[in-house]
Amino acid sequence: KQIIQVINPNTSLAMTETIGAAARAVAAENTEIIAVCPAQGVPSIEGHFDEAIAAIGVLEQIKAGREQGVSGHVIACFGDPGLLAARELAQGPVVGIAEAAMHMATLVATRFSIVTTLPRTLIIARHLLQQYGFEHHCAALHAIDLPVLALEDGSGKAQEKVRQRCIQSIREDGCGAIVLGCGGMADLAQELTRELGVPVIDGVTAAVKMVESLLALGLSTSKHGDLDYPIRKKLSGQFERLN
Numbered sequence: 001k002q003i004i005q006v007i008n009p010n011t012s013l014a015m016t017e018t019i020g021a022a023a024r025a026v027a028a029e030n031t032e033i034i035a036v037c038p039a040q041g042v043p044s045i046e047g048h049f050d051e052a053i054a055a056i057g058v059l060e061q062i063k064a065g066r067e068q069g070v071s072g073h074v075i076a077c078f079g080d081p082g083l084l085a086a087r088e089l090a091q092g093p094v095v096g097i098a099e100a101a102m103h104m105a106t107l108v109a110t111r112f113s114i115v116t117t118l119p120r121t122l123i124i125a126r127h128l129l130q131q132y133g134f135e136h137h138c139a140a141l142h143a144i145d146l147p148v149l150a151l152e153d154g155s156g157k158a159q160e161k162v163r164q165r166c167i168q169s170i171r172e173d174g175c176g177a178i179v180l181g182c183g184g185m186a187d188l189a190q191e192l193t194r195e196l197g198v199p200v201i202d203g204v205t206a207a208v209k210m211v212e213s214l215l216a217l218g219l220s221t222s223k224h225g226d227l228d229y230p231i232r233k234k235l236s237g238q239f240e241r242l243n
């Protein structure tokens with residue numbers, strides 16, 4: 001059995017459950033999923049400040065996962081917070097859900113649109129499109145204008161807004177696929193794909209399969225150059241636990 005650690009960088013236990021269940025639904029027979037979130041941090045990630053806080057929690061979980069002998073890691077927040085720092089710390093592959101969903105979308109469509117939560121996080125997705133080289137593949141970015149945790153309030157309101165936005169985007173954007181821009185939307189992709197007849201891609205499941213592919217190919221994070229383990233130095237105070 002290989003273990004893939006799926007990290008929800010926010011501290012919402014309900015969202016961690018949603019993410020873990022989606023990951024387990026697609027995991028291979030020989031893959032065990034452990035879904036975790038930081039003990040301390042931010043309940044939802046809705047901007048740059050939240051991302052900076054969440055990144056520390058991601059690094060703590062990566063360190064813990066390494067010590068537990070996990071084979072690979074998924075960062076299950078659409079901003080891919082702490083991704084490169086996590087890759088320095090990790091031995092195994094680390095894949096973020098935004099990059100995973102974007103890569104998958106480019107394999108099935110020439111253009112994809114992104115549907116996420118709050119308008120203010122659209123800049124984060126834009127930055128990732130630039131960083132990953134997918135700017136020219138993204139037709140449009142949309143926000144349902146509800147907070148991240150509206151996805152976990154049980155009302156179904158956020159899920160319906162995602163559905164409506166996907167329908168409008170397919171009609172208006174000239175996109176062939178949709179990328180769901182939140183870890184908390186992981187459970188919506190398969191049903192929306194069936195109903196809308198267009199690939200609606202969730203990054204949690206995409207990232208799990210990409211980590212499995214990397215492992216199957218014997219590929220781990222390169223330790224040659226800028227993703228080598230961090231330079232050893234004495235971390236102080238609250239950061240001692242990252243030594």
Ligand SMILES: O=C(O)C[C@H]1NC(=O)NC1=O
Pocket residue numbers: 010043044045046076077078079116117118121148181182183184
């Ligand atoms: O940026 C977003 O809207 C979604 C992002 N925030 C969060 O707490 N988990 C996420 O996937």
